Amino acid sequence: MNKGNLEKQFADHIIKNKERYYRLAYSYVKNVDDALDIVQESIYKGMSSLPSLRNPAYFRTWFYKIVVHTALDFLRQKNKTVLVEEEVLINSDSGTCDTYQNIDLSRALDTLPAKYRTIIILRYFEDLKIEDVAEILDENVNTVKTRLYTALRKLRIEMVDDDEKGRICHE
Amino acid sequence: MNSNHLDQLKQEYMSTPIPRELDFVVRKALQKSRHKSPFDKIRIAAASIAAALALVTVGVNSSPVFAQALAEVPVVGSIVQVLTFRQFTVREDNFEADIKVPKIQGLENKDLESSLNEKYLAENKKLYEEFKAAMEEGKEKGGGHLGVGSGYEVVTDNDAIFTVKRYEFTVAGSSDTKIKYDTIDKKREILITLPSLFKDDSYVEVISDNIINQMKEQMASDENKVYWLDGYVEEFQQPFERISKDQGFYINADGKLVISFDKYEVAPGYMGVVEFVIPTEAISDILVGNEYIK
Numbered sequence: 001m002n003k004g005n006l007e008k009q010f011a012d013h014i015i016k017n018k019e020r021y022y023r024l025a026y027s028y029v030k031n032v033d034d035a036l037d038i039v040q041e042s043i044y045k046g047m048s049s050l051p052s053l054r055n056p057a058y059f060r061t062w063f064y065k066i067v068v069h070t071a072l073d074f075l076r077q078k079n080k081t082v083l084v085e086e087e088v089l090i091n092s093d094s095g096t097c098d099t100y101q102n103i104d105l106s107r108a109l110d111t112l113p114a115k116y117r118t119i120i121i122l123r124y125f126e127d128l129k130i131e132d133v134a135e136i137l138d139e140n141v142n143t144v145k146t147r148l149y150t151a152l153r154k155l156r157i158e159m160v161d162d163d164e165k166g167r168i169c170h171e
Numbered sequence: 172m173n174s175n176h177l178d179q180l181k182q183e184y185m186s187t188p189i190p191r192e193l194d195f196v197v198r199k200a201l202q203k204s205r206h207k208s209p210f211d212k213i214r215i216a217a218a219s220i221a222a223a224l225a226l227v228t229v230g231v232n233s234s235p236v237f238a239q240a241l242a243e244v245p246v247v248g249s250i251v252q253v254l255t256f257r258q259f260t261v262r263e264d265n266f267e268a269d270i271k272v273p274k275i276q277g278l279e280n281k282d283l284e285s286s287l288n289e290k291y292l293a294e295n296k297k298l299y300e301e302f303k304a305a306m307e308e309g310k311e312k313g314g315g316h317l318g319v320g321s322g323y324e325v326v327t328d329n330d331a332i333f334t335v336k337r338y339e340f341t342v343a344g345s346s347d348t349k350i351k352y353d354t355i356d357k358k359r360e361i362l363i364t365l366p367s368l369f370k371d372d373s374y375v376e377v378i379s380d381n382i383i384n385q386m387k388e389q390m391a392s393d394e395n396k397v398y399w400l401d402g403y404v405e406e407f408q409q410p411f412e413r414i415s416k417d418q419g420f421y422i423n424a425d426g427k428l429v430i431s432f433d434k435y436e437v438a439p440g441y442m443g444v445v446e447f448v449i450p451t452e453a454i455s456d457i458l459v460g461n462e463y464i465k
Contacts, residue, residue, distance in 0.1 A: 039196060040440065077441060124177055125180075
């Protein structure tokens, strides 16, 4: 495939799927301007490494990976504390009975550490295969599976079933 | 968790508001990176000017008559100047544009003067048209905000050279900045290009190596600085290896060569536009002369 053709396909792919990439970027930074910045920077990176990509069939996995890395770099550099790290989550869990007025589902997702949240997003919301999620996150398939189960378990803790009337107990 | 909850979460995720600016930002980024081919038309022009300069150098050295003739060419002095030729301003709710088109005046070489001025006009016209199209689309769909601006600044103006810096920025949520320089030899009235300053192409490697060392030093002493260097970038990314032959440059008031990179060119966006002053010792062996760079 010649260079111009690959660039054209890349551009078409990005324009068509821009909202997917934006949403993923936004899930990390929770801020419109920063998310746009990440999308923009990812496109530059993608274009510059396009020659190393042989098969346009991998565009999606490959570009998700770029977006994830760019977002993580961005957070590291900006030193933003938008993400709640796992340790914080564990520490804030008092282990006794907590009362919740009304659990906001999206907040439940937001309180998941990024490495769990991204797996949920990519696997269930973007319908990617476990193998592709592993590729995007540079992890092996088993690690991703384990994290996926952990993430689901954590979400179940965060969410209250309707019949429990806003009260949840855990050890 | 039942699948109902997961569906609900998915719906929330999928309804993340998409800003109106996304389309513009994406298209602009694609367009900019696509046009950044290492081989473009400027290269050809640069090469021919370099050849003309080489001819002058040879002429001065080899023929006393030629040297005499050159000495009699009246020196223009510092009457070269730049002023605002035209300004476009738009101020509407969420759309702002402030575009200043520079115009060079005072050159005897009218071909050079008009080719520069035509280039400035064309660049700014393009910026304005892109802005107008995005604004109309934004209005049609309702919402969105966009700001563009351009302007210029005289960076260096001494007996030998005159450098105009032009900048162009776009703000649509995130921002992007492009900077370009034109350096004119005031006595000869020619445009100085990067290749024309050097004896041969080896400058690309010499300057790139120097910049890479400077990047490494900066990264070692300041952890907030990040450059995309080999060993520091992810596998999907092309590390910075060398400058392009016609990389943006200017000669500062101290007579030092300064190499400039646009936002995102060699570093993450938060680093903005970056510049490196090249120590003259590093390039003195390969410079054509020490007329401009000291």
